[in-house]
Amino acid sequence: MDTFVTHRDAAVRALVDNGLISTDQPVVGLLDTDAVKRQVEALHNAFDAIPLTNHTVACKAATMVPILRFLADLGMGCEVASPGEFAMAEAAGFAPEKIVVDSPAKTLPEIEHALEVGAAMNIDNYQEMARLDALMEGRETSAVIGVRVNPVVGTGSIAAMSTATTTTKFGIPIIDDATRTELVDAIVARPWITQLHVHSGSQGVPLELAAEGIRRIIALAEDVNAQAGSAQIDRLDIGGGLTVNFDSDEITPSYHDYADVLKREVPELFSGKYMVLTEFGRSLLAKAGSIATKIEYTKQVGDRRFAIGHAGAQVATRTVFMPEHWPLRVSTYTKEGLPSEAPVMTQDLAGPCCFTGDMIGRDYEVPEYQPEDIALVHDTGAYYFSTPFAYNALPRTAVYAYSADAAGEVAFTQIRKQQTIEELVAESGLDVRL
Ligand SMILES: Cc1ncc(COP(=O)(O)O)c(C=O)c1O
Known part of the structure; x- marks a missing residue:
């Protein structure tokens, strides 16, 4: 057995x-902590062709400090989506540069805190970008600032868990050429934006659909960099969302299955041009x-x-x-x-x-x-x-x-x-x- x-x-x-x-x-x-450790190793192995990575755990999947601390000790980073999760990640000992803040409704103090400690953060919308404009004026920070992009690739099998549709609340959507141009211009005008983020949904999003979302943010990064005349975007945060098989004890799809699809569909991800962040939750811990x-x-x-x-x-x-x-x-x-x-x-x-x-x-x-x-x-x-x-x-x-x-x-x-x-x-x- x-x-x-x-x-x-x-x-x-x-x-x-x-x-x-x-x-x-x-x-x-x-x-079972041994089973968690095996998944952490599988994740790192699956993406080991990428020279620079930060594999974060989505805190929301297990908001308990001992589990987060265990994952921090295994070399993971932490994705947080609320002030409470942020505080838990810090209490668990994640270095600030290993934390990425994705809260959909970031308050000013939350943004200030990320800038102060040097955590990464993904901007959700243009009003938040304007807040950052004011905060970044004349400021030195080691915080990495990204933008969450909604690539509008469509829904997976669970509508409530799909985030890449025209009706989702998350990120800045690329609906047509006009919205895409507006976003590229906005990023190029802010050289402190150096990361693009996509998370097309959790559970029920087919691997190819997730890959298509990533393909679209890579294309966006290339356009930003061409227009900026520099490698302004040098980090890609590809989110989490790998589906878990609740039918049996088998782990399928595996991180290797996902990485294989990504190697085939979006080889640029493995080119070394970009540092790559992931934000898996369910697939790390559920089984x-x-x-x-x-x-x-x-x-x-x-x-x-x-x-x-x-x-x-x-x-x-x-x-x-x-x-x-x-x-x-x-x-x-x-x-x-x-x-x-x-x-x-x-x-x-x-x-x-x-x-x-x-x-x-x-x-x-x-x-x-x-x-x-x-x-x-x-x-x-x-x-x-x-x-x-x-x-x-x-x-x-x-x-x-x-x-x-x-x-x-x-x-x-x-x-x-x-x-x-x-x-x-x-x-x-x-x-x-x-
Ligand atoms: C932005 C973001 N990243 C990562 C995750 C984790 O997803 P999963 O647990 O399916 O890997 C979620 C889940 O809702 C999310 O919203």
């Missing part, structure tokens, strides 16, 4: 043996993570068999609200933490929230759940337990990183404690009287 799967099984068993999943702590997030939940009850409702656990919208928000786009696999473990050998049956896995759509999924063909069994929800290392939703006053769940040795011995490090009910009540405004 695949080491990753063996280690995941060992981690579930070790959760039980160490009392880390229980009535008091019925749902936990798990992250390394799982959510383990105790099953509290099972019941029959007409012809449907329900298992009711403690993982729902608070840890799997996207799946619960858009089940057609974010289906998740599950497995059954016994209360001792062993893979269940109960007969397979068709079951629905429900969460603890008080609304009917709070389902991890329906029609799972997995060994029959019994109360006290454990359901493991796969591929949830990015944008799931790290991005909790506060509905129904459910506590933020505990999260553990794990690593297993050759003998399958599992070592856990607690990344986040389960929020206590007292903390939850206090945070809700306990001290306030109206």
Whole structure:
């Protein structure tokens, strides 16, 4: 069996043996740090033909400092999209020059801070560019300033995750010759703009469509440089967005698959003319993570068999609200933490929230759940337990990183404690009287 799967099984068993999943702590997030490390290495290897790179992790995929610190120690940079993410990246120890700020609604203090510490930042629109005009007047800064370009290449399979359409809020769109000329002129007039950024969407964007977006920003860079008569644009930030396969444990497409398409479609990216930044999130972390939940009850409702656990919208928000786009696999473990050998049956896995759509999924063909069994929800290392939703006053769940040795011995490090009910009540405004 695949080491990753063996280690995941060992981690579930070790959760039980160490009392880390229980009535008091019925749902936990798990992250296999060896699997994360393998993805970081795969990413660096896939793009190693480019002389100068900064592979950043999209902070939004895992807004937890220990995970970010682990990635910083592995040589990654960090893409941030809010003041909170910026602060987390700094607290995690990313050097400012390894941070790239992509917030869509940057405030003046946020921009000032990036300029002060020397982080890179991508301008989203012409009004933001005008703010930078004022701030850059007579200023020395090591900050790299780029422009987010919307190449308008069209939508992937999830409209809400596609960012390269004529109706998206992100970046400066190249809709026609006039908008393109306006952008080239604006950049040439500002020699301090040295980077172009594109991120055509997250999940569901075909590799060729992403490559086409990159092709368009390279063509734009070449036009800017020709008009400027210098290599003004010397950095390309190609964003993230590599699709994750939620159907199986296989990692497909891989970073190598993506790099192969880019080598074929946009060889200039590998020419050494440009430093290249990436901003992957989901593809770095999703497959390394799982959510383990105790099953509290099972019941029959007409012809449907329900298992009711403690993982729902608070840890799997996207799946619960858009089940057609974010289906998740599950497995059954016994209360001792062993893979269940109960007969397979068709079951629905429900969460603890008080609304009917709070389902991890329906029609799972997995060994029959019994109360006290454990359901493991796969591929949830990015944008799931790290991005909790506060509905129904459910506590933020505990999260553990794990690593297993050759003998399958599992070592856990607690990344986040389960929020206590007292903390939850206090945070809700306990001290306030109206
Ligand atoms: C600008 C930007 N970069 C990178 C990412 C990360 O995308 P993914 O997690 O799909 O790799 C996102 C996701 O929304 C994004 O908006």
